[in-house]
Amino acid sequence: MTNNGANLGFEQKLFQAADKLRSNMDAAEYKHVVLGLIFLKYISDAFEDARKDIEKEYSDPKNQFYVREPAERYGIIEDRDEYTSKNIFWVPTKARWDYLQKNAKQPTIRKLVDDAMDGIERDNPSLKAVLPKNYARPALDKQRLGELIDLIGQSA
Incomplete structure (x- = not known):
């Protein structure tokens, strides 16, 4: 934890969430649920940061790598190799945190999370x-x- 206590709110919310899950689940089980989601959020955030950098690089007319056509630029931004060359895990569209959060209230959310984990493993052999x-x-x-x-x- 940081010295200024900045993480205190997040930690408190995380423990509250764990308590909610704990009501019907063994501690050994829910820790994997929570930690898996935190990992998914972490790699999705790293992916999105890299995506913004790549998009900026190819969208800036002053940059030597500028790509004028939006469709071509989008193809580059969605190119797995752009991320792996920077040691960033490739996160498939339906495994990205924003997609999962938009679908968090859907009755299929459990399957969506499993599918996200499967997709990340499929596209990143080291996982x-x-x-x-x-x-x-x-x-x-x-x-x-x-x-x-x-x-x-909301917390991270």
Whole structure:
């Protein structure tokens, strides 16, 4: 934690979210739920930061790499190699945090999170068989999962 206590609000909210999940789940289980989502948020944020830098680079007429055509520029911005060359994990569109947060209240959110984890593993071989992919299990309340996604999205 930082010396100025800036993380205190986030930590408190995170513990509140964990308490909500804990009501119907063993601590050994919910820690994986929470940590998996935090990891997903972290790599999605790193991806989005890199995406903004790439977009800026190819959108600036003064830059030597400027691309005039928006469709061509979009193709470059969505090119996996642009990210992996910068040691950034490629995050597929439906695995990006903004997509998951927009769908947090959908009845299919548990499957969407599992699919996101599968997509990240598929596109990043170094993560193969590492990420949790058990969000679709019936014991995990979809409403609480959606609330946790919103909470992590608001706090970080």
